[in-house]
Amino acid sequence: MQLDQAERRLQDSQTKLACLRNRDNVSKNPRGDNMKDVKVERRSPSPTQVGEDNSLNQPQSKRQLTQDNVKSIKNSLGNGVKDVKLEQRSTSTFQTSEGSQNKPLSRPQLVIPAVNPKISQPIKMSESGPKASSGSGSRASYSSVKLKGDISHRTAPEQDTVETPAKATKRKFEQKEHKDLIRMISSSSSPRTIPCQTGSLISSQHKRKLRSLILCPTNDQLFVTSALDGIVNLWQVQGRGSSASCLSNTDCSSSKRRWPEDIAWHPQGNSLFTVYSADGGDSQRTRVNFLNNKPHVKGIINNIEFMPWEETCFVTGGSDHAVILWTEKDGDNSWKPKALHRNTHSSAVMGVAGMQQKQIIISAGADKRIIGFDVQSGRADYKHQIESKCMSVLPNPCDFNLFMVQTGTPERQLRLFDIRLRQTEIHAFGWKQESSESQSALINQAWSPDGWYITSGSADPMIHIFDIRFNAYKPSQSIRAHQKRVFKAVWHHALPLLISISSDLNVGLHKIT
Numbered sequence: 001m002q003l004d005q006a007e008r009r010l011q012d013s014q015t016k017l018a019c020l021r022n023r024d025n026v027s028k029n030p031r032g033d034n035m036k037d038v039k040v041e042r043r044s045p046s047p048t049q050v051g052e053d054n055s056l057n058q059p060q061s062k063r064q065l066t067q068d069n070v071k072s073i074k075n076s077l078g079n080g081v082k083d084v085k086l087e088q089r090s091t092s093t094f095q096t097s098e099g100s101q102n103k104p105l106s107r108p109q110l111v112i113p114a115v116n117p118k119i120s121q122p123i124k125m126s127e128s129g130p131k132a133s134s135g136s137g138s139r140a141s142y143s144s145v146k147l148k149g150d151i152s153h154r155t156a157p158e159q160d161t162v163e164t165p166a167k168a169t170k171r172k173f174e175q176k177e178h179k180d181l182i183r184m185i186s187s188s189s190s191p192r193t194i195p196c197q198t199g200s201l202i203s204s205q206h207k208r209k210l211r212s213l214i215l216c217p218t219n220d221q222l223f224v225t226s227a228l229d230g231i232v233n234l235w236q237v238q239g240r241g242s243s244a245s246c247l248s249n250t251d252c253s254s255s256k257r258r259w260p261e262d263i264a265w266h267p268q269g270n271s272l273f274t275v276y277s278a279d280g281g282d283s284q285r286t287r288v289n290f291l292n293n294k295p296h297v298k299g300i301i302n303n304i305e306f307m308p309w310e311e312t313c314f315v316t317g318g319s320d321h322a323v324i325l326w327t328e329k330d331g332d333n334s335w336k337p338k339a340l341h342r343n344t345h346s347s348a349v350m351g352v353a354g355m356q357q358k359q360i361i362i363s364a365g366a367d368k369r370i371i372g373f374d375v376q377s378g379r380a381d382y383k384h385q386i387e388s389k390c391m392s393v394l395p396n397p398c399d400f401n402l403f404m405v406q407t408g409t410p411e412r413q414l415r416l417f418d419i420r421l422r423q424t425e426i427h428a429f430g431w432k433q434e435s436s437e438s439q440s441a442l443i444n445q446a447w448s449p450d451g452w453y454i455t456s457g458s459a460d461p462m463i464h465i466f467d468i469r470f471n472a473y474k475p476s477q478s479i480r481a482h483q484k485r486v487f488k489a490v491w492h493h494a495l496p497l498l499i500s501i502s503s504d505l506n507v508g509l510h511k512i513t
Helices: 002-028
Strands: 048-050 070-077 080-087 110-112 124-128 131-134 138-148 200-203 210-215 222-227 231-238 243-251 262-265 271-279 301-306 313-318 323-328 335-341 349-354 360-365 369-374 379-385 390-395 402-407 414-418 425-429 445-447 453-456 462-467 477-480 486-491 497-502 506-511
Touching: 200 243, 210 262, 210 486, 210 497, 222 262, 243 506, 262 301, 271 301, 313 349, 313 360, 323 360, 335 369, 349 402, 360 379, 360 390, 360 402, 369 390, 390 445, 402 445, 445 486, 453 486, 462 486, 486 506
Parallel strands: 301 349, 349 390
Antiparallel strands: 048 110, 070 080, 124 138, 131 138, 138 271, 200 506, 210 222, 222 231, 231 243, 262 271, 301 313, 313 323, 323 335, 349 360, 360 369, 369 379, 390 402, 402 414, 414 425, 445 453, 453 462, 462 477, 486 497, 497 506
16 A cells, blocks of 8 residues: 555656646747757668667657758669658757756667668660761761669668769769789699689570670679670679579660670769661661761771770770770760871771770780870880780789780780780780680680689680689680680679670579689
8 A cells, every 4th residue: 555655646746747847848938949959960871770769757758850850862873863761860869958958868779771772673774875987888886875773872871861963973983902913923833713603594685696794883783785686685683693684675786787896884884885887878776866076987896995094984996997085075975086096006906995003095906916005195105016916905903004915826815914014925825725716806804803813705615714823824724604605704893703695695693602
């Protein structure tokens, strides 16, 4: 009985105390606007936030929701925009009343980061872009395939909420760190092999032989393939590389069914650039916009590459022996071409690439010449000629002085060079082909992200892997990956995965364990 009476007296006292406090607050501020947020910590757009009110020795009060607590988040790629409303809460919010001390209103919020976002719906493609060349008998063209759709890029849990405008802004250039790998080339008598599994094969959904395979530079989940059917397919990697799904496709062929000769991603990852040639009577689709500039005068545009520099620009090399630098104007999909050289090569330019440490453009030609053109000085500072035609050039991603050139010499197809050394070949290696002795320009290579390995396709159904530290001239290992010739195998940027394309019309996914 005494305990019950004591509890009732305590409840009565608490009720009277609450009434007195409320009466005092109302008399001082009849509108009740004595609540104000002192500190608000912004969180990322994706986390789920859970709060717990502390009601001990405090009057209950509702949280104040103002316009500052609600932000509109726009995640966009191209022109696709998705609006998401997020209620931002404070991790340490205090309420202040006149004549009273600050009292904590809530415990720190528990922030649960969201899982890696996925693409919510297929990305739509629409074409627009520049035109390249016209001559007496042929015309070479450039087109830009724009990607549209809702893609959520990964954000750090503590990243501020930002509003991304629908119109593309200037990209943030990140300077990579140089690593000296050249001193380790051909230094080991035994190779370091990659534990790679024979992967799964997925239908490419192309009707003719595949031509290109390019990874997206800004989204680890995306890559594209193109083929001689003129179709460009956009793919998304699923299940950490166990499979891939085709999100959409775009017909980039001309009315006479000319296919893209080469493809390059824009550094922002929101569009693709394709190059190809067409006969004089071959008209392009009306939905493709072309630039009025025509720097290439004839033949096929063999290669297009964006430069690894702060200023957004790309370079093309063509069968007219020319190397053209295209610079973006005002970020409005407008490009200004400049011919770097037209007569330095005596035959078709097969490959172009930019070095990272200086604005030097390497070009490799069917005339057996390798040219390094310094954009700043306006002259070719590096010249080298080998005994075989050159078909492509590929700078190392880590050592800014190292680059590889693919040649037509059997068993010595791949050559390594140092941009600082004139007339010097550091190392050469290759493979013996069983099905064909000729070397196809459709066979391509790729560096591993750490710069130590090169993968190459071949006329056989094999992926050849070369460890540049191995002092032999043969592959450090070869993987039977397809049923027919392999055109290319690229290293995924974030996953232990190789992605390959083949003339068997399949895309191969090979896990590195």
